[in-house]
Amino acid sequence: MPPARIEPQIAVFPDGTTITLAPNQDPREVFADWLITPRNPWFTRSIVNRVWYWLLGRGIIHEPDDIREDNPPSNSELLAYLEQELVAGGYDLKRFYRLIVSSNTYQPSSMPRFNDPRAEANFASYPLRRLDAEVLIDAINKITGTTDLYTSPIPEPFTYIPADKPAIAIADGSITSPFLTLFGRSARATGMENERNNKPVPAQWLHMLNSSHIQRKLEQGPGLKAIFDSGRRPDEIVNVLYLTVLSRLPTHEERKTVAEYMRSARPRRNAASDIPWALINSPEFLYRH
Amino acid sequence: MNTIHKSSGATDTSRREVICRGFRSAAGLLTADYLLAADHLLARGLADQTRPDKVPGRVGAKVKARSVIQVFLWGGMSYIDTWDPKPAAGYNYMGTLSAVIPTNVPGVQIGGLFPKLAEQADKFSLIRGMTHRNNGHETAAYLMQTGHTPGERLAYPSVGAVFSLFKSPEHKGVIPPYVVLTRSHGRFSEEGFLGPRFTPFATGGDPNAQRFEVEGVIARGITDDRQKARRKLLTGLNTMGHAMAARQELANTEEAKKQAYEATAAFTWPAAGP
Numbered sequence: 001m002p003p004a005r006i007e008p009q010i011a012v013f014p015d016g017t018t019i020t021l022a023p024n025q026d027p028r029e030v031f032a033d034w035l036i037t038p039r040n041p042w043f044t045r046s047i048v049n050r051v052w053y054w055l056l057g058r059g060i061i062h063e064p065d066d067i068r069e070d071n072p073p074s075n076s077e078l079l080a081y082l083e084q085e086l087v088a089g090g091y092d093l094k095r096f097y098r099l100i101v102s103s104n105t106y107q108p109s110s111m112p113r114f115n116d117p118r119a120e121a122n123f124a125s126y127p128l129r130r131l132d133a134e135v136l137i138d139a140i141n142k143i144t145g146t147t148d149l150y151t152s153p154i155p156e157p158f159t160y161i162p163a164d165k166p167a168i169a170i171a172d173g174s175i176t177s178p179f180l181t182l183f184g185r186s187a188r189a190t191g192m193e194n195e196r197n198n199k200p201v202p203a204q205w206l207h208m209l210n211s212s213h214i215q216r217k218l219e220q221g222p223g224l225k226a227i228f229d230s231g232r233r234p235d236e237i238v239n240v241l242y243l244t245v246l247s248r249l250p251t252h253e254e255r256k257t258v259a260e261y262m263r264s265a266r267p268r269r270n271a272a273s274d275i276p277w278a279l280i281n282s283p284e285f286l287y288r289h
Numbered sequence: 290m291n292t293i294h295k296s297s298g299a300t301d302t303s304r305r306e307v308i309c310r311g312f313r314s315a316a317g318l319l320t321a322d323y324l325l326a327a328d329h330l331l332a333r334g335l336a337d338q339t340r341p342d343k344v345p346g347r348v349g350a351k352v353k354a355r356s357v358i359q360v361f362l363w364g365g366m367s368y369i370d371t372w373d374p375k376p377a378a379g380y381n382y383m384g385t386l387s388a389v390i391p392t393n394v395p396g397v398q399i400g401g402l403f404p405k406l407a408e409q410a411d412k413f414s415l416i417r418g419m420t421h422r423n424n425g426h427e428t429a430a431y432l433m434q435t436g437h438t439p440g441e442r443l444a445y446p447s448v449g450a451v452f453s454l455f456k457s458p459e460h461k462g463v464i465p466p467y468v469v470l471t472r473s474h475g476r477f478s479e480e481g482f483l484g485p486r487f488t489p490f491a492t493g494g495d496p497n498a499q500r501f502e503v504e505g506v507i508a509r510g511i512t513d514d515r516q517k518a519r520r521k522l523l524t525g526l527n528t529m530g531h532a533m534a535a536r537q538e539l540a541n542t543e544e545a546k547k548q549a550y551e552a553t554a555a556f557t558w559p560a561a562g563p
Binding site: 110111112127128129130153174178181182184187189190192195197199200201202203204205206207209210211212213215251253254257258261264265270274275277278279281282283284286287289 | 363427439442443444465472473474484485486488490491493494502504505506507508509510511515518519522523525526527528529530532533536538539541542544545546548549550552553
């Protein structure tokens with residue numbers, strides 16, 4: 001029997017307009033094309049506000065999930081300008097990120113300069129935020145030269161991600177690890193931004209400070225071994241370690257503290273995991289600042 | 290009998306003891322004895338409310354479950370092999386596990402794999418009249434855990450998170466009210482819209498090991514002296530933290546860290562009194 005002829009289908013966009021889908025047309029492509037047109041102002045506004053939120057810690061419309069008539073943007077000219085820029089750039093997100101990160105607004109330090117409550121709403125200083133779960137574990141793995149296992153038991157057959165893939169490259173919210181769950185990665189059950197949660201809870205500290213998962217990385221990771229067994233002088237080792245973990249050289253005080261710890265640690269090799277342990281548990285490492 | 294008696298010289302139960310006890314009841318507990326004890330307690334608590342006349346010697350006694358253990362099998366064990374066999378349906382339906390055994394409750398049969406449970410059927414409740422019409426493990430698990438169909442605008446919390454929401458006002462101690470062995474499950478975050486305070490505490494570790502070590506609470510191979518020394522090192526190297534000590538974000542994380550230290554203190558540090 002020949003396959004039944006597939007008739008063109010009528011589809012309705014969220015704004016009420018209709019379109020006829022040809023039998024060989026993927027409706028998702030049609031929807032994606034509709035999403036990024038200037039006649040759909042909602043997506044533009046939402047993504048502009050979200051990118052701003054990701055980069056500056058607070059939406060121009062605050063909270064980013066709460067876009068409605070009676071929740072006005074803190075700066076409507078800025079929002080309108082950014083919407084225009086995104087549309088003018090053909091919805092090129094990379095170009096759009098560049099526009100924001102090269103702006104003066106993005107440059108201030110995280111040391112607050114004003115006590116005025118309006119300062120935060122107007123992006124007067126860079127906000128402190130804990131690294132996202134994926135970024136945090138990727139950074140720890142990069143430093144220690146280790147990997148994590150990401151799996152999903154649903155749907156069967158189970159999914160396993162190759163070990164060399166970083167957590168930020170996992171496309172699916174259901175493929176996860178205990179670390180990612182604990183540190184508030186979004187499960188993407190909804191489209192809401194607030195599904196990701198970076199607020200600190202004690203269980204996260206227990207994991208960072210005490211878990212065998214992290215301790216094993218610190219003790220056995222080839223990345224740290226390479227630094228400590230490099231045959232360099234102790235002060236050079238400390239320099240490389242600081243550059244690797246915190247992207248800066250140690251201060252005079254820190255150098256003294258670390259040298260003292262290296263001298264007093266028994267057995268001495270404890271220092272090779274305890275010093276990086278202290279650095280990855282400092283807010284300077286854990287926070288965007 | 291019920292008065293709390295404080296003799297001179299005797300201290301209250303130490304915090305360490307309370308935490309250890311609380312923790313055993315929350316997580317460390319997967320010994321068969323304990324499971325049965327807890328089950329028994331739960332069954333009795335329910336029995337007292339529903340049919341006090343059937344529990345000899347405990348008429349009118351108020352026994353309440355203090356904790357609940359949920360064993361969720363994700364559809365893994367078939368009901369016809371276990372709790373709800375259909376012997377009359379024949380081999381094509383029952384397959385090779387067709388043996389059924391009577392229980393100590395007249396009229397109730399369960400699968401032949403459960404001879405010990407069959408002897409105790411008066412102590413548990415069995416619900417056979419429920420189905421959810423959902424074919425996917427993922428979506429069905431969400432439905433069973435949250436009571437909501439997937440695809441609504443919100444991600445709903447699972448039953449354990451709801452439980453800890455309502456029970457946390459009276460919940461004391463540093464051990465979280467909602468603990469999972471050994472890792473959180475599934476596609477949907479179990480705390481749902483309630484947020485990370487209601488994320489289950491995942492024990493990690495291997496419950497089958499000789500000594501079950503809860504991840505994060507006991508630091509393996511780190512002596513108390515070393516633990517103290519490296520914490521001092523952490524404080525000494527916390528340059529940015531000291532410079533920004535006034536920032537609320539850092540105060541929040543320091544508070545969480547303090548609570549974490551308190552949790553570990555009960556296990557790895559010598560108890561310094563109550």
